[in-house]
Amino acid sequence: MTRRRIALLSLLVVIVVVAAALVVVGFIYRPMLRTGTGYAAHNACAVTFLTGRADPETDLPPNPLVPYLRTDVDEEEGTATVSVLGVAFRQTAYVSEYGCALGDRVAGSQQSAPPPELVAPGPEGIDLPVDEVSRADVETALDEAAAQEGTRGLVVVHDGRIIGERYADGFDADTRQLGWSMGKSVASTLVGRARLEQPDADLDPAGTGLRPEWTDERAQISLDDLMRMTPGLEWDEEYDLGTPITQMLFDAPDMAAFAASQPLAHEPGTYRQYSSGTTNLICDLLHERTGMGPEIAEELLFRPLGMRSAVLEADASGRSVCSSYLWATPRDFARFGQFALDDGVVNGDRLLPEGWMEYSTTVVPAGGETEPYGAQWWVNVAGDGTPPRMNMPEDSYWASGHDGQYVVVVPSADLVVVRTGFTPGATMDSLEVDHLVDALAQAVG
16 A cells, blocks of 8 residues: 555545544534523524614623534524534524524514514503702712622612612623523512413412323422422532523423423422423413413513513523513613512502512422522512621512612612623622612611
């Protein structure tokens, strides 16, 4: 055999080995890589079409994959496509009147254009007039909070009036922002709204047998278990590439079906584990029992409250992603907080069953995670009466979202505090949101 043939054979062997290695690597890391491209595609679609911003890359959390991602936004078609190096693990997000969905447009959507900046007006809603009187102690507290890394919006409401607000450069009172898991608290109020509007919809929290495919012990999971994050389903909420939470959000066309497929790890009602999959199961049940589609949040909640900027996105199946994809301006998030503070009463009309907010903010003891949690709301007093956050009034409760999103409600101070931003890895402690709330409660007290 000549040297040339040997060299060609050696090159062929190298090519085959490299190709095989790439196939193996692609197979092993496929979930991780697809969740990475899915995250980036949905983010680029939503930031571009729902907020009108041209800098979606500034909303990508740091991870080793980001430098290798290639993004193509087609504004005419209403799509955002992301791949690895332009050739592999391609994912496309499609915009419609129900936001952005991976893999295809939302089932039942009628357009490839995004929802308008302000949805159609409904009833009078919650009016939040701006108080023209400046308070030095409030301004000081807001200035300190605005200086925290990644803060994009701050709104303070006292006695039904906006007494102070701040916005970062590039953001203003009309800029939609992503609330992430603050949508979970919206899911709680949607259950209450549906129970009031459709009393025959079979949404008793004690009800079991929630899904036809749950023919094993999962048939014992109740709606209350879902509300309180105690269904016992196996889950991992860590935002790492390839974990169940990222696989669901960024590589599952039907997120509720993905969550429902998880096996039982604990007896229902005995073990609390925070899970976005659980919240999507709640909204899937709402769709099924009410007969309403992806318009459910707008019809039952946003329009009656006057939250005209709010968009709760759906996945490609047409089911609302209540766990994570809620967009609104900080002022509209404040309207939601005011709705909770007012016990679901808007302009004298009761829109939540009496006692629903008390149910939602009451802790029922369970094993597992110890952070006090009610029914899709975080609370400041544990089941044994111990306040875990001494820097806020004991009756505080809040909606909390990824990357530093908060709507804090303080009934004793007639106070609602909204903080939005992009601060990966942030906590209420690291952002000193509890200090801000306490300072504001003292200022208005």
